[in-house]
Amino acid sequence: MKHRQTLVLALLLIAGTSAATAQGLLGGQVTGNIQLDGQISRRDSVIGSEDVPQKLLSNARADILYTNGDFSAGLRYEGYLGPMLGFRPDYQGQGIANYFVSYKTQNFAITAGHFYEQFGNGMALRAYEDRYLGIDNALRGINVMYRPFRGIILKGVIGQQRYFWESRGLVRGADAEVSLNDLITPWSEAKTRITLGGSFVSKYEDNSEVILSDIPGFKLNLPRNVATTAFRMDLAHGGFGLQAEYAFKGKDPNDLNNYTYHKGEVLWLSASYSQKGFSANIQAKRVDNMGFRSVRTEAYKEMLYINYTPAISKQHTYAFLSMYPYATQSMGEMGLQADVMYKFKKETLLGGAYGTDLHINASLIKALDTTQIGGIGTDGYTSTFFGTGDTYYGDLSVEIAKKLSSKVKIAATYGYVVFNPIIEGHAGDLHHNHVLVGDLTWKMNKKNSLRFEAEWMGSDSKYDAAVDDKRCGDWIMGLLEYNFAGKWFVSVSDQYAYNDGVGNYYNLSVGYTQGATRLQVGYGKQREGIICIGGVCRNVPASNGLTFSLTTSF
Amino acid sequence: MKKIYKALIFLAASAMAMTSCDTIDEDNYLIFSGAAGSWYDANGVADHSQRALLEKYTGVRCIICPDADVVISAAVDSYNGKLVAVSIHDSNVFTRPFGNDPDLRCADGNVMSHYFGVYDARQYPSAIVNRSVVNNNWDLFTPTSGVNERVDAIVNQEATVALDVDAERQSDGIDITVNMEMLQTVSDAMTVTLLIMEDGIVTIQSNHEGKDSNYVQNHVLRDVITDVWGADVDCNGQAGQKRMARFKYTEAQSAWDLDRCHIVAFISNKSSRQILNAAECEID
Numbered sequence: 001m002k003h004r005q006t007l008v009l010a011l012l013l014i015a016g017t018s019a020a021t022a023q024g025l026l027g028g029q030v031t032g033n034i035q036l037d038g039q040i041s042r043r044d045s046v047i048g049s050e051d052v053p054q055k056l057l058s059n060a061r062a063d064i065l066y067t068n069g070d071f072s073a074g075l076r077y078e079g080y081l082g083p084m085l086g087f088r089p090d091y092q093g094q095g096i097a098n099y100f101v102s103y104k105t106q107n108f109a110i111t112a113g114h115f116y117e118q119f120g121n122g123m124a125l126r127a128y129e130d131r132y133l134g135i136d137n138a139l140r141g142i143n144v145m146y147r148p149f150r151g152i153i154l155k156g157v158i159g160q161q162r163y164f165w166e167s168r169g170l171v172r173g174a175d176a177e178v179s180l181n182d183l184i185t186p187w188s189e190a191k192t193r194i195t196l197g198g199s200f201v202s203k204y205e206d207n208s209e210v211i212l213s214d215i216p217g218f219k220l221n222l223p224r225n226v227a228t229t230a231f232r233m234d235l236a237h238g239g240f241g242l243q244a245e246y247a248f249k250g251k252d253p254n255d256l257n258n259y260t261y262h263k264g265e266v267l268w269l270s271a272s273y274s275q276k277g278f279s280a281n282i283q284a285k286r287v288d289n290m291g292f293r294s295v296r297t298e299a300y301k302e303m304l305y306i307n308y309t310p311a312i313s314k315q316h317t318y319a320f321l322s323m324y325p326y327a328t329q330s331m332g333e334m335g336l337q338a339d340v341m342y343k344f345k346k347e348t349l350l351g352g353a354y355g356t357d358l359h360i361n362a363s364l365i366k367a368l369d370t371t372q373i374g375g376i377g378t379d380g381y382t383s384t385f386f387g388t389g390d391t392y393y394g395d396l397s398v399e400i401a402k403k404l405s406s407k408v409k410i411a412a413t414y415g416y417v418v419f420n421p422i423i424e425g426h427a428g429d430l431h432h433n434h435v436l437v438g439d440l441t442w443k444m445n446k447k448n449s450l451r452f453e454a455e456w457m458g459s460d461s462k463y464d465a466a467v468d469d470k471r472c473g474d475w476i477m478g479l480l481e482y483n484f485a486g487k488w489f490v491s492v493s494d495q496y497a498y499n500d501g502v503g504n505y506y507n508l509s510v511g512y513t514q515g516a517t518r519l520q521v522g523y524g525k526q527r528e529g530i531i532c533i534g535g536v537c538r539n540v541p542a543s544n545g546l547t548f549s550l551t552t553s554f
Numbered sequence: 555m556k557k558i559y560k561a562l563i564f565l566a567a568s569a570m571a572m573t574s575c576d577t578i579d580e581d582n583y584l585i586f587s588g589a590a591g592s593w594y595d596a597n598g599v600a601d602h603s604q605r606a607l608l609e610k611y612t613g614v615r616c617i618i619c620p621d622a623d624v625v626i627s628a629a630v631d632s633y634n635g636k637l638v639a640v641s642i643h644d645s646n647v648f649t650r651p652f653g654n655d656p657d658l659r660c661a662d663g664n665v666m667s668h669y670f671g672v673y674d675a676r677q678y679p680s681a682i683v684n685r686s687v688v689n690n691n692w693d694l695f696t697p698t699s700g701v702n703e704r705v706d707a708i709v710n711q712e713a714t715v716a717l718d719v720d721a722e723r724q725s726d727g728i729d730i731t732v733n734m735e736m737l738q739t740v741s742d743a744m745t746v747t748l749l750i751m752e753d754g755i756v757t758i759q760s761n762h763e764g765k766d767s768n769y770v771q772n773h774v775l776r777d778v779i780t781d782v783w784g785a786d787v788d789c790n791g792q793a794g795q796k797r798m799a800r801f802k803y804t805e806a807q808s809a810w811d812l813d814r815c816h817i818v819a820f821i822s823n824k825s826s827r828q829i830l831n832a833a834e835c836e837i838d
Contacts, residue, residue, distance in 0.1 A: 202574065202575075210587060212587070213584050215584065215594075215595075215596070215597070216588070216594040216595050217586060217587065217588030217592070217594035217596075217798065217800070218584040218585065218586055218587060218588070219584070219585055219586075219587035220583065220584060220585075221578055221582050221583055221584060221585045223575060223576035223578055224576050225574065225575055225576045226575050226576070227574050227575045250574070250575030250576075251575065251578055253583075261578065261580070261583055377583050377584050378583065379580065
């Protein structure tokens, strides 16, 4: 029945948008984009890839948006036939996964249907989508924004979260944000800008399910309503900035915290300074039992999150530096990050003719100092606020980028990564990795460029078949990428574990771009691992074969 | 400014309406989910006291019975929780209520009275402590004296089994939780018997002066919650065994004042019916 209603809505919308586009009767505009990704993978016992029963896997989506003045409506088709490797098999199928209608003016907005929303940094609520992670926790319900007065924004949401092809849970939330400079007239021109905000998000869940205690004959007394409250502040004065957010959550026994009743809290702080040619930022975060999900028994660790805790480790782009991405430990961590960027001016000793960019980043994230006081059906543990436990992750990267001439640019990076496999659920010692990267780009002319990248990683980790972490060992890598004729690119790369590791991962990729349409075809091997975006991660299984991607927009 | 106030009030009201967290105290993290009357492993019993159960057969038309009440009441006070007393009004002629007075007779009490020979002996008051046997006979006695020596003989021993009972009023009845811990090995099968009794019932009571129209009856047996001879204890009897069971009682009468009711639990030898230990609690 639900599918039939969705289909009717989709047809009406498509019919309406077709009419609008073809005849302009409604005076609206239709935009959209389409993406088709495909994969063919076969067995490779060395890297651990398996044959794919369907031979061809594909993920497809098409977003269509109709706008007409203050009104907009949209829908998204998604098809997973079958889901590409690394995506949950529950996505199998196709249909209209997202639809909405929205009315938006300067001071008022309302959306019915699917919507994405974030309160503050997301510590109380973040409904978002990341297609590369296979995460879409859009809320399906009503989202209202009201600006009753200049400087005040009120938001209210109620809805259910998307769960593959269903909706689950029930989430209610409200947020208020006050810009003091906008609200208080004498402060409107002040150099100091202050914004305050507060959020309240509550989930409802039936408590009739039976979660048995370790004590026979007893089950857990489960709360039906669990709330998270957050307060935030954003202060800016010239080049200085200070941001803070604190959120706390009520007793929420769930699969993530082994059904314990410990309350949750998270504190995030960020201080920054910037001026021309220089910027510095330092962040600190303490998270304690803040996994807030709409279904307490959900087994997929990345699904049905209502909130989000910002990552405070750098999202590296180079292959070996990003080989061990850090997944935010929503159940408990404490960390620090510092980031400095400096540009040596032109015509100086270090700046040369074009200037030199220096970027230094370091982060250290540790477990909380906890004392276990019980298991399921208890408060679980106690923790000291400033105490820390084992190291989860640490990294240091120093990157120097310099333009040698109008056509040649080079970059060199040194990175050091400490990684505790426990954060991915594996036992084992800390991995200590040193990484060197050289990156050269030669822009031959307007339509042709060549890029060469070389990487080395030395690690104290050794491949152990029992653990089967294929990232272990010492690695080298080379990549050559040629862009030509303004439309084509071809790249070839190879990663090779030359010591204490396994695998030789070569890749060849060809792409063609015509206007808003791009086609890319690749062939090669993908190492098993995880990818993380903003501290949210998913597993990437090994693959060996062909991939292709077609995107277009209109 | 009016707009702001309205908006903020709207926001606050909305937030409150959206319900905050359900409050669950630490004591209520767990709720019983087992089958009523089934036994489960448990955490044991903190109080290892040996207690005595005094069952007194009495009646409102029994002239000497108030004398026994004085003695028993004093004993209950002096033993400070180690003596549990129950007043059983069987169906003997001495127990027939006066006029419209509350009827304190209890069918299960009548069964016990017959079993222990009180009914046929027509000797009221009669009492027995822990259903003890002397010379192959039930140690029935007139409880105007002889209470303390019998109780001492029991409470001064090390307990064989530690026992604890807890009762909580629910919308659908009374939940009764029995926890036991074997302190010594017992080879015989055991039963647990649960009683509900009521204090503070005012009736006419015969006495040496005639009748007392405002006599306060305490420890009055209202009902045996389990079978009159108890429910089987699922326990191998080995020292160290810690077991618990939950019972549901749904037959409380509207005439009873549950605020003045107590639950009594006792463990007894299934074949000899002699009592190993007893415990008492109020109904929360």
